[in-house]
Amino acid sequence: MLRIVDQLRMVPEVARLAVRTPRNAAVAWEGYWSRVRTTGPAGEVLWDAEIGAEAEPYAAVMDEYMDPSMPVIDVGCGNGRWTRWLSRRFPQVLGVDVSASAVQRAGDESEGVRSVAYRTLDLTVPGAGRLLRAECGDCHVFVRGVFHVLRPKQREQLGRNLRDLVGARGRVLLTETNYRGNPLSYMQSLGARPGSIPAPLRRAIGGIPVPGHFGPVERRAALPDSIWTVLADGPVLIEAVPMSGRTTTSIPGYFAMLGSR
Ligand SMILES: C[S@@+](CC[C@H](N)C(=O)[O-])C[C@H]1O[C@@H](n2cnc3c(N)ncnc32)[C@H](O)[C@@H]1O
Numbered sequence: 001m002l003r004i005v006d007q008l009r010m011v012p013e014v015a016r017l018a019v020r021t022p023r024n025a026a027v028a029w030e031g032y033w034s035r036v037r038t039t040g041p042a043g044e045v046l047w048d049a050e051i052g053a054e055a056e057p058y059a060a061v062m063d064e065y066m067d068p069s070m071p072v073i074d075v076g077c078g079n080g081r082w083t084r085w086l087s088r089r090f091p092q093v094l095g096v097d098v099s100a101s102a103v104q105r106a107g108d109e110s111e112g113v114r115s116v117a118y119r120t121l122d123l124t125v126p127g128a129g130r131l132l133r134a135e136c137g138d139c140h141v142f143v144r145g146v147f148h149v150l151r152p153k154q155r156e157q158l159g160r161n162l163r164d165l166v167g168a169r170g171r172v173l174l175t176e177t178n179y180r181g182n183p184l185s186y187m188q189s190l191g192a193r194p195g196s197i198p199a200p201l202r203r204a205i206g207g208i209p210v211p212g213h214f215g216p217v218e219r220r221a222a223l224p225d226s227i228w229t230v231l232a233d234g235p236v237l238i239e240a241v242p243m244s245g246r247t248t249t250s251i252p253g254y255f256a257m258l259g260s261r
Contacts, residue, residue, distance in 0.1 A: 080106030129161030191244030
């Protein structure tokens with residue numbers, strides 16, 4: 001039961017943590033990743049759960065809509081867990097992330113994995129998509145958990161870069177959290193209580209931009225129907241690391257498979 005009185009009692013602690021987050025998003029992400037010491041299900045990174053049932057709808061739409069002979073760019077790859085998963089399905093995968101420390105960690109965690117590479121890059125910078133396309137040609141794009149942490153203008157710019165990347169043959173598979181309640185009820189749903197905020201959530205509140213939600217309406221604003229065709233979309237459960245004694249944590253999300261017109 002999500003009690004409003006508990007939400008109000010969490011406000012001072014959440015405000016104390018949030019005030020530490022740098023205003024510049026790129027600086028915030030680098031600061032966050034540079035302090036990460038452990039990843040995976042028992043680690044410090046909120047969204048870095050072991051890949052399980054969440055991947056099933058992605059695999060199904062990939063089989064249906066993505067040419068398996070094309071390369072993939074994993075935008076906002078973090079420590080590369082999904083980049084490595086993608087490398088089992090596609091011949092070449094490039095993970096890109098705005099944080100150099102994330103890219104370093106992704107490389108370290110991917111030792112011995114063939115056909116993955118990583119690069120530090122801000123995909124909200126105009127022209128970034130064109131530059132990558134010049135190197136890789138038409139490619140697919142996988143994006144998990146990036147649009148929802150961007151401001152509306154940055155979402156639009158990321159959308160333009162993705163358009164440049166996919167060309168005529170590539171597809172975008174995006175998957176984002178889409179919790180519709182207020183930020184405090186969101187924290188409660190992840191196990192936060194007054195005086196007790198799970199450690200991975202505490203690190204996120206005190207280190208990275210506040211997440212928004214991202215569903216069909218937000219998708220249309222960032223990736224308009226005049227430019228993109230929706231091949232498949234729907235709700236999904238995004239898996240996060242176990243918190244507060246739970247064995248799994250699932251967050252309501254939204255996924256979409258898109259092609260350019
Ligand atoms: C919530 S995490 C998701 C990481 C990874 N996709 C996953 O699902 O495990 C968001 C990631 O996006 C990266 N990011 C944020 N803004 C970005 C940008 N403008 N360009 C590239 N990466 C970005 C962050 O550094 C972070 O690693």
